Amino acid sequence: MTAKKSYLVILRIFFVVFSLMFIRDAFYKWDGYSFYMKFTDFLPDLSLVFIIWSIMGILLASVFWFAVYGITIIMPKPLKFIRFEHLIAGLLGCGFIYYIKTKFFHFSFQRLTGLDNFTTYTIIIVFTALVIWFFHKHIEKILHRLKISEYVERVLIGIAQRITPVASLFALLFIFAVLFTAFQKNTSEIKSESVQLSKIKTEDQFKKRPDIIMVVWDTLTAQDMSMYGYNRPTTPFLSEWSKDAIVFEKAYASCNWTYPSTMSLLTGQRPWTHRAWHYRPFYLRNKKYGRNLPSILKDNGYIIYGLVQNSIAHPAGLGMSDAFLVQDPSNTLSLPKNWWLDRTISHVKNDLARDWIINNEYISNVLRKYRPDTYTTIFPPDIVYNRFLKKISEINPKNHSRLPFFAYLHVLPPHHPYLPSNLQTGILGNHNEFNTKRKQSVEFELPEYIPERQKNIDILRERYDEFILYSDDLFKSFISSLSELIDISNTIIVFTSDHGEIFSHGYLGHSGPHLYEELVHIPLVIKTPGEKNGAVINVPVEQTDIAPTILELANIPVPSWMEGSSLFPLTNGETRQSLPVFSMQLISNPAIEYQQITKGTFAVWEGNYKLIHYLEDNKSLLFNLKTDPNETQNIFDEQPEIARRLKSLLDDKLALANKSIIQSSELSMK
Structure with a gap:
C-alpha cells in the first residue's frame, strides 16, 4: 500500500473502533447517570466526550501509523523487504500472544526473570531484531512465499471498505457533536470576579x-x-x-x-x-x-x-x-500537576467529561502505571x-x-x-x-x-x-x-x-x-x-x-x-x-424527579444515645456513646424502649420528608 492509502485505512479502523468503545461506555455511563440526571442534562457532556474521544482516536491512529511506517523508512538496506503490512501482521501476532498469555496463562515475566516488565520486553524486542538481522535472507524467502504482505493488505482494505458506512455515520455524528457543543453556553468554567462595591447595598446598618x-x-x-x-x-x-x-x-x-x-x-x-x-x-x-x-x-x-x-x-x-x-x-x-498528561487532562473543565476520560479502564491503567508518584x-x-x-x-x-x-x-x-x-x-x-x-x-x-x-x-x-x-x-x-x-x-x-x-x-x-x-x-x-x-x-x-x-x-x-x-x-x-440530631447517607436513592426516599443509612443522636439504621436491610444499631465511645457494643435489644423511641423519631422525620417530596411533585405538575 502507498503511504496515503495505508494511513487512511488505519485512520478509518481506529476511528470506528474508538467510536464503538465510546458507545459502549456511553450506555454504561447513562445506566448510572440516569439515576440522578435527565438525558437533556447528559447530552451536552455526551457530545463533548465524543468529540474528545474521537480526537484521541485520530491522534493515536496518526502516532501508530507514523511509528510503523517510520520503521519501514529507516530500515537498513538488508531489511528493506519488510513492509508496512509485515509489521502490522507482527503486531497483531504479538497482541494475540499477549491476549492468550493474560487470558489463560497467569504468570508474570517479572517473577520468572526477576526483571521488571519494561526490561523484559526490551530484551525480547532486541532479541527478535537480532534474529531477523542474522536470518533475514531466510525470512525474506518465507515472507515472499507465504505472500503475507498481499494477504494483510487485502484484509486491511477489505475491513476498511466494510466499515466505511459505519465510519461515515460516526463522522456525521462527530460533526453534529461539534456543532451542538459549539452552540452550548459554556458555564462550566468559573472565572474569578472582582468585587464591585457599587452593586451592593450600602446602608449604614450593613x-x-x-x-x-x-x-x-x-x-x-x-x-x-x-x-x-x-x-x-x-x-x-x-x-x-x-x-x-x-x-x-x-x-x-x-x-x-x-x-x-x-x-x-x-x-x-x-x-x-x-x-x-x-x-x-x-x-x-x-x-x-x-x-x-x-x-x-x-x-x-x-x-x-x-x-x-x-x-x-x-x-x-x-x-x-x-x-x-x-x-x-x-x-x-x-500547585501545577507534575506530569504532562495530567496537565493536559486538567484543561478539560467539564467535570463529567474529565472524569469519564480519566476513569476509562484503558486510560486509568496508563495513568496508574506511568504517572510519576507524588510525595x-x-x-x-x-x-x-x-x-x-x-x-x-x-x-x-x-x-x-x-x-x-x-x-x-x-x-x-x-x-x-x-x-x-x-x-x-x-x-x-x-x-x-x-x-x-x-x-x-x-x-x-x-x-x-x-x-x-x-x-x-x-x-x-x-x-x-x-x-x-x-x-x-x-x-x-x-x-x-x-x-x-x-x-x-x-x-x-x-x-x-x-x-x-x-x-x-x-x-x-x-x-x-x-x-x-x-x-x-x-x-x-x-x-x-x-x-x-x-x-x-x-x-x-x-x-x-x-x-x-x-x-x-x-x-x-x-x-x-x-x-x-x-x-x-x-x-x-x-x-x-435539647434537640435530636440527624445524619444520613442517601446516595442509593435516585435524585431525579420527586421520588421518595426508600434506601440509605440514617443516624439520630439524643443525649448519650445514638441509633444507626440501615433502611434497605431494616437493621438497627444502638450505642451508648458515654460508656462505649468506639461503638463496639450494640445494645439495641438490651434497651428496647430507647431504641423504639429513637427509631420512631427517625421514622416520623423521614415520613415528613417524603410527604414534602410528594407535595413538591404535585406542585410541579400544576
Whole structure:
C-alpha cells in the first residue's frame, strides 16, 4: 500500500473502533447517570466526550501509523523487504500472544526473570531484531512465499471498505457533536470576579455588622484531634487558639461525604430536604439553589468570598454562584500537576467529561502505571489562605466604614492522599510506609477491609494524623497574618469540617454506607469578638445549625426554610432545648424527579444515645456513646424502649420528608 492509502485505512479502523468503545461506555455511563440526571442534562457532556474521544482516536491512529511506517523508512538496506503490512501482521501476532498469555496463562515475566516488565520486553524486542538481522535472507524467502504482505493488505482494505458506512455515520455524528457543543453556553468554567462595591447595598446598618470567616477542612474527624482529647498531638495550635472560643464537643455532619454535607453547611437544610446526595456539579452548573446562607448575607450587604480547593464543594457545583462576588476556580488553588498528561487532562473543565476520560479502564491503567508518584500534597492550604489575604487587602480591611465580608474557605487537606510536607511525614513513625500517593492508593482501592489489613490501616492513620498536624501549622500562620491585616475585634471565625474519616469497623476513608462517629463527628469552633473566657458545649448539635447561627450572630433574621436551629443561645451562655440530631447517607436513592426516599443509612443522636439504621436491610444499631465511645457494643435489644423511641423519631422525620417530596411533585405538575 502507498503511504496515503495505508494511513487512511488505519485512520478509518481506529476511528470506528474508538467510536464503538465510546458507545459502549456511553450506555454504561447513562445506566448510572440516569439515576440522578435527565438525558437533556447528559447530552451536552455526551457530545463533548465524543468529540474528545474521537480526537484521541485520530491522534493515536496518526502516532501508530507514523511509528510503523517510520520503521519501514529507516530500515537498513538488508531489511528493506519488510513492509508496512509485515509489521502490522507482527503486531497483531504479538497482541494475540499477549491476549492468550493474560487470558489463560497467569504468570508474570517479572517473577520468572526477576526483571521488571519494561526490561523484559526490551530484551525480547532486541532479541527478535537480532534474529531477523542474522536470518533475514531466510525470512525474506518465507515472507515472499507465504505472500503475507498481499494477504494483510487485502484484509486491511477489505475491513476498511466494510466499515466505511459505519465510519461515515460516526463522522456525521462527530460533526453534529461539534456543532451542538459549539452552540452550548459554556458555564462550566468559573472565572474569578472582582468585587464591585457599587452593586451592593450600602446602608449604614450593613457596615456595622461583623466580618465572618468560615474555615472548612475537608475530611477532618474530631476523633483524631488532640483538641478533642485524641492521644496524638495533632492540633497543638487549634487547642491553644480555641481556649477563648466556643467549642462544641458533639457536632455532627449531615452526611459522610463532601457534597451533601457542604450543601447542608451552606443551606441549614438536611440532605432529605435539599436532595443533593449525588455528585451533581456537572449539571447543576445550569441550575440554581436559591435557599442558601451566602445569598442571604449578600442581600444584607455582605461581600461574599468563596475560595474552595475541592471542586465538588465549589459554589458553582452547589448552585450558589450568584451569591459569590469573589470565587476562584478550584483548579487555580493547587500547585501545577507534575506530569504532562495530567496537565493536559486538567484543561478539560467539564467535570463529567474529565472524569469519564480519566476513569476509562484503558486510560486509568496508563495513568496508574506511568504517572510519576507524588510525595507531598499539591493542595497546600496556604494557597487558599494567601489568596484570601490578598483579596481582602484590596478592600482596605481595617476601614470601619466599609461593607462587611463573609468568607467561605474550604481547604482540601487532610483529605487523602495524606501527603504532608517533609517536616511532618514520618514524625509518628513508619517513615517509609505509605508515604506517597501511589502507595496509599493501593489501600484505598478496597475501602472495605478484613482484619488482616488493620496494621496497614493503622499506618495510614499515622499519615492522616501527620496531615492534620501539617494543616494545623499552616492554619497558625494564617491566623497570625489575618490578625495583622484585619480588625479581629469585629470578626467572627467559624472553624469546622464537612465530614470525618474512618480507619475502623472494617472500613477505610469516607462515604460508603456507614455513619460511625469517626465519619460524622466533626469539629466546630466559633470565635466571636470580645470572647475572652471561652466555653465548651457538651450537647449534640448538627451541621445544619451553623448557618442559622451565623445569621443570628450577624443580626439577620433566620428564614423558616432552614431546618437547623441557631446555637447563639449556647454561645451566649444560655441554655437551649435539647434537640435530636440527624445524619444520613442517601446516595442509593435516585435524585431525579420527586421520588421518595426508600434506601440509605440514617443516624439520630439524643443525649448519650445514638441509633444507626440501615433502611434497605431494616437493621438497627444502638450505642451508648458515654460508656462505649468506639461503638463496639450494640445494645439495641438490651434497651428496647430507647431504641423504639429513637427509631420512631427517625421514622416520623423521614415520613415528613417524603410527604414534602410528594407535595413538591404535585406542585410541579400544576
